[in-house]
Amino acid sequence: MSDDTPTPDQAPGAPHPRETAQLFGQSAAEEAFLGAYTSDRLHHGWLLTGPQGVGKATLAWRIARFLLATPPADEGGLFGAPPPPTLLEIDPEHPVSHRILAGAEPGLAAITRSLNDQGRLRAEIVVDDIRKLGRFFGLSSADGGRRVVIVDSADEMNVSAANALLKMLEEPPARTTLLLISHQPSRLLPTIRSRCRTLRLSPLSATDMQAALAQAGTELPANPDHLAALASGSVGAALRLINLGGLELYAELIGILGTLPRLDRQRALRLAESAAQRGAAEKFELLLTLIDVALARLARTGATGQPPAPEAAPGEAQTLSRLASDPQRGRKWAEVAATITARARHGQAVNLDPAALVLDTVFKMQETASWGT
Structure with missing residues (x-):
């Protein structure tokens, strides 16, 4: 090396x-x-x-x-x-x-x-x-x-x-x-x-996280609360998010979720194409992780009646509350999370085209958002 x-x-x-x-x-x-x-x-x-x-x-x-x-x-x-x-x-x-x-x-x-x-x-x-x-x-x-x-x-x-x-x-x-x-x-x-x-060892508090990132010589993002919400107290996860543009990626994912159940297809296509770019393997892996995070936060919103705090992206709380407005919808998101995760990991194992895999995932989320409407 x-x-x-x-x-x-x-x-x-x-x-x-x-x-x-x-x-x-x-x-x-x-x-x-x-x-x-x-x-x-x-x-x-x-x-x-x-x-x-x-x-x-x-x-x-x-x-x-x-x-x-x-x-x-x-x-x-x-x-x-x-x-x-x-x-x-x-x-x-x-x-x-x-x-x-x-x-x-x-x-x-x-x-x-x-x-x-x-x-x-x-x-x-x-x-x-x-x-x-x-x-x-x-x-x-x-x-x-x-x-x-x-x-x-x-x-x-x-x-x-x-x-x-x-x-x-x-x-x-x-x-x-x-x-x-x-x-x-x-x-x-x-x-x-x-x-x-x-x-x-336990996850770090937001204060300890900021101190650890400063020690590593990493510049904090404009909204450290978003980073704290996504990193879940892990400095390693925070560094990965910062270095791979994970905060922007999650914000775009929440933006696409915000268009459901109609779905902004052009926006979804752009997200899929970004995951398929040459040399984007790490970013693609991060996107799959962030999709898991979004689904988990949707399920939690439905189960508890309120979105997790703090927000992990602008407008996230409003989007989660709308898509997971009751316990039934929360359970539906929890069920589809297991299906999407299994499909995504299988697609990786058989080298499915990353763009096709992302689009398949987004369409499955659109189907879930349309449930009961």
Whole structure:
């Protein structure tokens, strides 16, 4: 991969988690880990879970930096044991911080999807990626110091890799902490989950989201409430929306919904053609995600009697209220959401023309909007 290509454990448009100075909105998870550390109940395996893009990888790298830079209490030296740490924060000028930034910390191993023999990124973490840890443990055992392993993400391990990691969790090397990042813990082997202590991270508040985006050097949109509504507390999702024009895309989708049940066909055609442009694969994938979001918000409006707040696009509340004016219509939108999602994903799997797939989806939404009229 070229130097400017994000690695598998890095959100596009964001700094790598090892370079992220601060973690916002996850003080409960940090305090839980620190409490285990200071009470001498440090588990050898930790499962960091929660929605994608809320800071799990950043927390893992913070924990790794903390463990490798903090001497155990029984190594206090001439002046006795230092007071128990109250923060995971490590001085950026600390030698461990410098070595981690340079990718040269001997006590740390990071496992992600690797390149195959053709130089392409694999779709999963394979057993050879996990087996490399055997050499890491052998080389780093001589100094007797701590060792930390980060697996990002553990969901991407194939069966052989998962079984190899399970053996390490069953018989962990001395003074080793394994940090497993998981967006979908249900995909992991139950035996892996049972051998780890879980730290669950929560979606960020609008304030924490803005702080995290500012740290990433990202300019906030004109209406940050729209971004907060669509990103659902995920910095990773927010960056994707900003970088791919997702706010404008969703606003156009809501505009088209606003013409239903009559449907502005020219507008729908333009939306479909934009998804079919050369090099627009990421934008097409985002559009399908935004359609899922719009359908979910329609179903919620019908079920609760009021549109979700805040709005995610100009005029959204009025459009949702009109199209999902009662619980029956809300149920209808919920039913069609499952159908549309299945049809869209099947169309992707068989390489259906993106423009045709988008139009098919819009026509299905028009049919639903006409129901009962």
